[in-house]
Amino acid sequence: xxxxxxxxxxxxxxxNLFLHVTGRRPDGYHLLDSLAVFAGAGDHLTAKxxxxxxxxxxxxxFANGLSASDDNLxxxxxxxxxxxxxxxxxxxxxxxxxxxxxxxxxxxxADAASALRLLASLWKxxxxxxxxxxxxxxxxxxVCLHQTPTRMLGIGEILEPAPALPLGGILLANPGIAVxxxxxxxxxxxAGGPQLRTPxxxxxxxxxxxxxxxxxxxxxxxxxxPAASLAPVIxxxxxxxxxxxxxxxxxxxxxxxTCFGLFPTPEDAQKAAQILRxxxxxxxxxxxxx
Numbered sequence: 387x388x389x390x391x392x393x394x395x396x397x398x399x400x401x402n403l404f405l406h407v408t409g410r411r412p413d414g415y416h417l418l419d420s421l422a423v424f425a426g427a428g429d430h431l432t433a434k435x436x437x438x439x440x441x442x443x444x445x446x447x448f449a450n451g452l453s454a455s456d457d458n459l460x461x462x463x464x465x466x467x468x469x470x471x472x473x474x475x476x477x478x479x480x481x482x483x484x485x486x487x488x489x490x491x492x493x494x495x496a497d498a499a500s501a502l503r504l505l506a507s508l509w510k511x512x513x514x515x516x517x518x519x520x521x522x523x524x525x526x527x528x529v530c531l532h533q534t535p536t537r538m539l540g541i542g543e544i545l546e547p548a549p550a551l552p553l554g555g556i557l558l559a560n561p562g563i564a565v566x567x568x569x570x571x572x573x574x575x576x577a578g579g580p581q582l583r584t585p586x587x588x589x590x591x592x593x594x595x596x597x598x599x600x601x602x603x604x605x606x607x608x609x610x611x612p613a614a615s616l617a618p619v620i621x622x623x624x625x626x627x628x629x630x631x632x633x634x635x636x637x638x639x640x641x642x643x644t645c646f647g648l649f650p651t652p653e654d655a656q657k658a659a660q661i662l663r664x665x666x667x668x669x670x671x672x673x674x675x676x
Contacts, residue, residue, distance in 0.1 A: 400492030404605030490640030554595035555655025573612035
């Protein structure tokens with residue numbers, strides 16, 4: 387008896403430690419400067435050979451409301467890879483959706499990147515093709531391919547290596563509300579839009595989390611004020627994180643509403659997450675970076 391090979395992969399949450407909006411192109415896309423890192427939290431994908439078609443099943447705590455039809459980024463990734471390579475193989479993909487949806491931590495993009503990695507292995511396709519496909523699926527998909535600390539520039543297509551992260555802890559908290567990215571950018575523009583500033587200079591390495599924080603305090607997330615004006619619970623979330631024991635810095639990720647806190651150790655972040663769970667009915671995760 388033969389068994390069907392099943393491959394597994396984790397689509398880690400993408401966190402913007404800082405996010406500066408530096409301009410806007412004539413086509414309407416905003417230019418960014420951001421430091422993207424990845425947390426241990428993530429969605430889980432499995433893939434196994436099927437017939438010649440691509441199929442998707444969705445499970446997990448945040449499966450409700452997600453469509454397994456062809457407009458899902460995971461299936462878009464699969465179809466794009468088939469078209470690029472001409473393979474006639476199919477796949478059955480299963481997504482265990484553990485991350486909140488549309489929450490500023492790159493869930494859908496990370497899932498699409500995970501699908502590309504899995505399918506390249508399953509279908510025995512050269513991974514050198516993946517960077518060409520990733521940008522066609524979304525601005526955050528390229529950075530999610532490698533899931534390593536990265537400086538993102540342009541509209542997300544310019545990727546530069548960032549220093550490795552020190553051994554520290556990160557906490558994620560999402561208050562369970564949805565915010566509209568287009569509405570946030572409209573509010574950002576109404577408040578004056580991009581500001582001229584000197585781009586942050588990153589060191590060659592960070593010695594510890596306190597050193598990392600000393601760099602980040604000179605940066606910001608430009609989308610945090612407009613997002614909080616639309617959803618004041620974001621400020622409540624940030625305050626709750628800030629007062630946790632050993633918290634070094636709290637900030638919103640991406641366009642929200644997920645917020646994060648940085649801690650000296652993964653154990654500090656885990657203990658802080660437990661405190662939040664005892665007081666708030668939020669999605670909370672604490673631990674190490676990926």
